[in-house]
Amino acid sequence: MVGVALPGVNPQLTPLIHKIVGDPARVARRAAALARIGGRGTAVTRLGLSDEERRAHALVGDWLRRLGATVGRDEAANVVGRFGGMGASVVIGSHLDSVTEGGRYDGALGVVVAVEAMDALARARVRLRKPVEVVGWTDEEGVRFGIGLFGSAAAFGRLPPRAAGRADRDGISIREALRAMGLSGDPRKARIRSGTVRAYIEPHIEQGPRLADARIPLAVVSSIVGILHGRVTVRGRQDHAGTTPMGQRADAFAGAAEMALALERGAAARAGAVGTVGEIAARPGAKNVVPGECTFSIDVRAPAQRTLDAVVRDLRSSVARIAKRRGLEASIDVLNAVPVAPMDRRLRALLRRSCAAAGVDAPDLISGAGHDAENAQLAGVPTGMIFIRSRGGSHSPREDADPRDAARAATALAYAIRELCA
Amino acid sequence: MVGVALPGVNPQLTPLIHKIVGDPARVARRAAALARIGGRGTAVTRLGLSDEERRAHALVGDWLRRLGATVGRDEAANVVGRFGGMGASVVIGSHLDSVTEGGRYDGALGVVVAVEAMDALARARVRLRKPVEVVGWTDEEGVRFGIGLFGSAAAFGRLPPRAAGRADRDGISIREALRAMGLSGDPRKARIRSGTVRAYIEPHIEQGPRLADARIPLAVVSSIVGILHGRVTVRGRQDHAGTTPMGQRADAFAGAAEMALALERGAAARAGAVGTVGEIAARPGAKNVVPGECTFSIDVRAPAQRTLDAVVRDLRSSVARIAKRRGLEASIDVLNAVPVAPMDRRLRALLRRSCAAAGVDAPDLISGAGHDAENAQLAGVPTGMIFIRSRGGSHSPREDADPRDAARAATALAYAIRELCA
Numbered sequence: 001m002v003g004v005a006l007p008g009v010n011p012q013l014t015p016l017i018h019k020i021v022g023d024p025a026r027v028a029r030r031a032a033a034l035a036r037i038g039g040r041g042t043a044v045t046r047l048g049l050s051d052e053e054r055r056a057h058a059l060v061g062d063w064l065r066r067l068g069a070t071v072g073r074d075e076a077a078n079v080v081g082r083f084g085g086m087g088a089s090v091v092i093g094s095h096l097d098s099v100t101e102g103g104r105y106d107g108a109l110g111v112v113v114a115v116e117a118m119d120a121l122a123r124a125r126v127r128l129r130k131p132v133e134v135v136g137w138t139d140e141e142g143v144r145f146g147i148g149l150f151g152s153a154a155a156f157g158r159l160p161p162r163a164a165g166r167a168d169r170d171g172i173s174i175r176e177a178l179r180a181m182g183l184s185g186d187p188r189k190a191r192i193r194s195g196t197v198r199a200y201i202e203p204h205i206e207q208g209p210r211l212a213d214a215r216i217p218l219a220v221v222s223s224i225v226g227i228l229h230g231r232v233t234v235r236g237r238q239d240h241a242g243t244t245p246m247g248q249r250a251d252a253f254a255g256a257a258e259m260a261l262a263l264e265r266g267a268a269a270r271a272g273a274v275g276t277v278g279e280i281a282a283r284p285g286a287k288n289v290v291p292g293e294c295t296f297s298i299d300v301r302a303p304a305q306r307t308l309d310a311v312v313r314d315l316r317s318s319v320a321r322i323a324k325r326r327g328l329e330a331s332i333d334v335l336n337a338v339p340v341a342p343m344d345r346r347l348r349a350l351l352r353r354s355c356a357a358a359g360v361d362a363p364d365l366i367s368g369a370g371h372d373a374e375n376a377q378l379a380g381v382p383t384g385m386i387f388i389r390s391r392g393g394s395h396s397p398r399e400d401a402d403p404r405d406a407a408r409a410a411t412a413l414a415y416a417i418r419e420l421c422a
Numbered sequence: 423m424v425g426v427a428l429p430g431v432n433p434q435l436t437p438l439i440h441k442i443v444g445d446p447a448r449v450a451r452r453a454a455a456l457a458r459i460g461g462r463g464t465a466v467t468r469l470g471l472s473d474e475e476r477r478a479h480a481l482v483g484d485w486l487r488r489l490g491a492t493v494g495r496d497e498a499a500n501v502v503g504r505f506g507g508m509g510a511s512v513v514i515g516s517h518l519d520s521v522t523e524g525g526r527y528d529g530a531l532g533v534v535v536a537v538e539a540m541d542a543l544a545r546a547r548v549r550l551r552k553p554v555e556v557v558g559w560t561d562e563e564g565v566r567f568g569i570g571l572f573g574s575a576a577a578f579g580r581l582p583p584r585a586a587g588r589a590d591r592d593g594i595s596i597r598e599a600l601r602a603m604g605l606s607g608d609p610r611k612a613r614i615r616s617g618t619v620r621a622y623i624e625p626h627i628e629q630g631p632r633l634a635d636a637r638i639p640l641a642v643v644s645s646i647v648g649i650l651h652g653r654v655t656v657r658g659r660q661d662h663a664g665t666t667p668m669g670q671r672a673d674a675f676a677g678a679a680e681m682a683l684a685l686e687r688g689a690a691a692r693a694g695a696v697g698t699v700g701e702i703a704a705r706p707g708a709k710n711v712v713p714g715e716c717t718f719s720i721d722v723r724a725p726a727q728r729t730l731d732a733v734v735r736d737l738r739s740s741v742a743r744i745a746k747r748r749g750l751e752a753s754i755d756v757l758n759a760v761p762v763a764p765m766d767r768r769l770r771a772l773l774r775r776s777c778a779a780a781g782v783d784a785p786d787l788i789s790g791a792g793h794d795a796e797n798a799q800l801a802g803v804p805t806g807m808i809f810i811r812s813r814g815g816s817h818s819p820r821e822d823a824d825p826r827d828a829a830r831a832a833t834a835l836a837y838a839i840r841e842l843c844a
Contacts, residue, residue, distance in 0.1 A: 208665030225664060229709055240816055241698035241721045242647060242790035243630030246690040253699055254686050257679035264676050268668040276663035277675055278709045280702055287651055287700045287719035289817070297709035299663045368664035394662055395711070 019124035020418065022116045022358075022410030028403035030112045033059060034096070035104035043397035044104050048097040048139020048150060049077065049177040056096040056108070060136045063115050067122055069134065075183050076154035076190035077138040083118060084131035088198045090420050091133045091381075092117065092413060095140030095151065095372055102141075103399025105205045105390060109406055111136045113203040113388070116410035117417060126414075130198070130421040137372045144168045145177075152372035154190040156379035163187065199347060199383070199420060200376035203409045205401050206387040207369050207394035217405040218358070218412060219365035220351045221385035224374045225272075225301040226308040226340035232259060232319060235329040238284065238292025250327040253282040253291040259330070262318035263298060266311050272366065273302040273311045298332070303366040305340045341374035347384030350416050355386070358411035362386075369394070386412060441546035442840065444538045444780075444832030450825035452534045455481060456518070457526035465819035466526050470519040470561020470572060471499065471599040478518040478530070482558045485537050489544055491556065497605050498576035498612035499560040505540060506553035510620045512842050513555045513803075514539065514835060517562030517573065517794055524563075525821025527627045527812060531828055533558045535625040535810070538832035539839060548836075552620070552843040559794045566590045567599075574794035576612040578801035585609065621769060621805070621842060622798035625831045627823050628809040629791050629816035639827040640780070640834060641787035642773045643807035646796045647694075647723040648730040648762035654681060654741060657751040660706065660714025672749040674716040675704040681752070684740035685720060688733050694788065695724040695733045720754070725788040727762045763796035769806030772838050777808070780833035784808075791816070808834060 037056045038046035046052040057079035061071040064081030071081045079096075082089065094110025114134045121128065137155075142148030145166045153159045164175040164187055175185040206212075211219055236250035260277040267275030276299040282291040298315070302308035316332060323330035348364070355362035365387055377383035388409045392398030459478045460468035468474040479501035483493040486503025493503045501518075504511065516532025536556045543550065559577075564570030567588045575581045586597040586609055597607040628634075633641055658672035682699040689697030698721040704713040720737070724730035738754060745752035770786070777784035787809055799805035810831045814820030 206665070207662055227664070240629055240791060241696065241700060242649070242723050242792070243628070243816070244696070244790075246686070246696055251686070251698070253702060254682060257682045257699075260676060260679045261683070264668070264673070274663065274666070274668055276673070276710070276712055277679075278663060278704065278711050278713060279707050280675060280704050282700065282702050285701050287721050288698070289700050290698055291700060299709050301664050368666075369662060370664070394665070 020120050020126065020411060020414045022120050022407035022414065024403040024407040026119065027112055027116050027406045027410065030063065030115060031104060031109055031403065034108045034112065038098065039104070041397065042104060043101045044098045045100050045102065046096065046098045047100065047144045048141060049144060049174065053097045053138065054181060057136050060096065060111055060115065064134055067118050074155065074190040076151045076187040077178060077181055077183060078151040078155060078190060079136040081134045082131060084128050087131055088196050089131040089133045090198050090417060091135055091200045092202070092417070093135035093137065094202050094204050095137040097139050097141050099141045099143050099395045101397060102395050103392070103397055105399045105401045106207065106394045107140055109205055109388060109401055110203040113406050113410045113413060116407065117413040120410055120414045121417060126418050126422055128417070128421040132417055132421055140372055145174050149370060149372050149375055152375040154187040155192050156375040156381065157191045158375045158379060159188060197381045200373060200381050201347065201351070201384045201386070201413060201416060202371060202373040203386045203388060203413055204371060205390035205394065205399065206365070207390070210365060211387060211389035212391050216360070216363060217389045217408050218355050218360045218362045219387040220348050220355065220362050221343050221367050221387055222348065222364040223303055223340055223342040224367040224371055225303050226305055227336070227338045227370055228300045228308065228312055228334060229336040230298045230332050230334045232256070232296050232298060232330060232332050234259070234294045234323065236292055236327070239290040241288045241290055244290055249290055251290050252294040252328060255322055255326045255328045255330065256280065256294040256296050258322045259319050260296060262322065263315050266314040266318065267300065270302065270307050270311055272304070273300070273307050274368065275300045275311060301368060303340065308340065338370060338374060339378065341377040343377065343384050344382035347382050350419060351384050351386055351412065354412040354415040357415040358408045360408055360412070442542050442548065442833060442836045444542050444829035444836065446825040446829040448541065449534055449538050449828045449832065452485065452537060453526060453531055453825065456530045456534065460520065461526070463819060464526060465523045466520045467522050467524065468518070468520045469522065469566045470563060471566060471596065475519045475560065476603060479558050482518065482533055482537065486556055489540050496577065496612040497600070498573045498609040499600060499603055499605060500573040500577060500612060501558040503556045504553060506550050509553060510618050511553040511555045512839060513557055513619050513622045514624070514839070515557035515559065516624050516626050517559040519561050519563050521563045521565050521817045523819060524817050525814070525819055527821045527823045528629065528816045529562055531627055531810060531823055532625040535828050535832045535835060538829065539835035542832055542836045543839060548840050548844055550839070550843040554839055554843055562794055567596050571792060571794050571797055574797040576609040577614050578797040578803065579613045580797045580801060581610060619803045622795060622803050623769065623806045623808070623835060623838060624793060624795040625808045625810060625835055626793060627812035627816065627821065628787070629812070632787060633809060633811035634813050638782070638785060639811045639830050640777050640782045640784045641809040642770050642777065642784045643765050643789050643809055644770060644786040645725055645762055645764040646789040646793055647725050648727055649758070649760045649792055650722045650730065650734055650756060651758040652720045652754050652756045654678065654718050654720060654752060654754050656681070656716045656745065658714055661712040663710045663712055666712055671712055673712050674750060675713040677744055677748045677750045677752065678702065678716040678718050680744045681741050682718060684744065685737050688736040688740065689722065692724065692729050692733055694726070695722070695729050696790065697722045697733060723790060725762065730762065760792060760796060761800065763799040765799065765806050766804035769804050772841060773806050773808055773834065776834040776837040779837040780830045782830055782834070
């Protein structure tokens with residue numbers, strides 16, 4: 001790989017040990033093979049717990065078996081390939097599902113990088129004394145059943161209550177979907193015993209433009225933002241749009257619009273925070289009726305728990321104030337609150353060194369998206385993440401990552417594994 | 423009727439001619455008979471061009487026939503009962519359809535009042551020299567096919583282009599619905615020849631709280647507000663809600679929220695104007711995606727054309743300014759623009775006198791809702807309207823009007839007919 005003109009790579013950092021090296025061609029080939037499962041053009045639809053995801057797991061299982069791993073599937077349908085013998089393992093990997101009409105790289109590229117790291121280590125004849133497990137998590141996106149990070153939540157004991165009963169639009173539950181795959185139907189049985197995982201490292205595309213903008217191929221994640229997902233319900237009075245004077249209205253949508261703008265302002269005022277209203281519904285939803293009820297989603301994220309709490313606190317007081325002034329009733333239901341997950345300090349340092357060994361002076365980045373890694377970290381497993389530069393956003397057929405960047409990530413990951421397990 | 427303690431009735435105004443008098447009991451009986459067609463409790467669902475509406479038309483036709491009218495149906499399925507012989511007529515009536523889960527009185531009570539006016543005139547043996555026609559218009563609400571004021575638009579030559587081809591959710595067109603009723607399928611054939619209608623007078627519940635608040639049973643409509651219905655489309659950039667900093671967003675919904683509030687402020691700032699956003703949709707509509715596109719309805723009304731135009735002009739400039747500042751594209755499509763329809767001055771004076779003859783000092787009121795009357799007025803037919811006090815809003819099972827108020831309206835209408843036709 002030395003001498004390849006790769007933007008953002010500093011040849012000064014290229015290591016002396018040239019034996020361990022990820023291969024862009026193998027990465028590209030494996031990524032393309034996965035992209036064909038559920039793929040159409042550059043779009044991929046490979047929903048969690050679907051037949052497409054199952055086929056992707058099987059393909060990754062084949063690769064791992066050929067590299068000498070013992071391959072199995074747990075009760076959450078996660079695919080796991082184990083290298084080495086007894087004892088606590090270092091787990092590496094990512095997820096293999098996608099959103100509807102998503103891209104080729106979100107999740108899948110992380111698994112490919114983990115496989116390539118093991119391939120590179122094997123080719124360099126690095127002998128590992130401690131076990132490594134490569135994992136492909138099930139249903140990270142949560143599209144079909146509404147439970148994101150499903151496979152890793154099961155493995156790290158962080159499933160929401162009664163998760164197995166959660167049903168898709170056709171009324172099929174997670175339990176039934178798992179049983180149809182020949183499993184018991186109880187994903188809680190996938191829970192890893194405490195102390196059996198020494199570390200978890202996840203490579204993943206960045207899903208944002210910062211690395212591409214800065215022309216740097218890799219970053220080390222410093223923390224995964226905390227996320228609060230909620231629903232605000234605003235109740236006013238449904239009235240005739242023609243016969244109700246402006247001064248006599250209790251317009252639920254107008255109140256909701258003001259609350260949404262308050263969230264936007266509140267998030268913009270705090271460094272690193274974001275606040276989004278992505279879903280909104282006004283009822284009854286007729287052009288000539290003043291809305292009597294309005295619901296909207298809120299998605300608040302911040303890199304520090306204090307910041308997240310402050311944005312949510314500001315929003316609560318804005319919602320109350322606006323509702324009072326307008327004669328509305330408003331309530332906020334918190335649907336999901338994931339705390340900030342700071343990555344493990346020692347793993348961050350190790351991954352910076354490992355990226356340097358792969359020729360990249362990797363900066364720290366905060367992850368604005370949730371990842372399976374947060375389940376590991378929040379369960380007490382030392383966790384790290386490597387971000388791979390990508391373009392075209394994410395959850396989109398325009399996702400685009402350079403196989404040379406991914407190969408660098410594999411090289412870095414292989415160095416980290418060597419340090420942890422050799 | 424004299425001596426009945428009816429709130430808001432000034433006995434000083436009770437006329438000397440006591441013979442012509444609407445009967446609350448008959449009004450209540452007929453209103454109840456209509457309410458049973460499509461009724462459930464106090465809710466009525468009698469959509470335009472439905473079998474329920476056809477049965478209501480038939481019932482009204484029976485009543486009119488018994489009162490001596492020649493009853494027919496035009497090519498828009500409007501039911502018409504003609505009293506008297508040749509020449510231009512005075513037309514009185516309203517519509518017989520309702521919204522889904524609407525009330526008993528919106529439309530129907532106006533037809534009952536017109537029937538009762540003819541009944542009262544007949545019982546008082548008032549001989550009419552000039553013809554009167556009682557009409558029950560088809561499909562005023564426009565629920566099923568999206569064309570409001572359908573029957574009157576057909577009669578007064580104000581149908582939108584290609585109206586007959588407009589289809590309901592099941593793909594059935596107005597043409598097919600009319601044919602299924604044994605008509606030609608071309609509602610344009612219902613157009614009344616110019617000069618054949620001397621005047622049109624429509625009694626209707628107020629659909630607002632002003633008469634009830636003022637404890638007055640009847641009002642004379644001074645004008646029907648102008649209405650602009652439109653759709654605003656805002657285009658921004660769809661982004662990941664977690665990885666896109668607040669400063670780098672082009673959030674279509676946040677822009678739309680700001681525009682909706684600008685409409686609210688702009689309407690509130692101009693006397694008599696109202697502005698409503700009743701429908702809103704954000705796309706793709708996922709909690710963790712910054713909306714890339716947002717559409718919302720606008721409903722702007724004002725009692726003076728100048729005011730209406732000013733509110734719309736202000737909105738246009740707000741939309742452009744907000745879009746520019748936020749890096750969005752926005753456009754306003756006008757779906758329907760009905761000009762202000764001032765009621766005929768001489769008919770307004772006649773109706774005030776007629777209400778006085780019925781014991782009511784009727785104030786002027788502006789109609790904030792559209793009515794079949796506007797089609798008559800905008801087609802050049804001198805037009806007047808009497809509003810009847812009602813409670814419980816409109817388009818709602820809570821609609822509630824007192825049969826004594828309706829009987830007063832019938833008395834007033836009968837006096838007006840006597841003046842115009844005897």
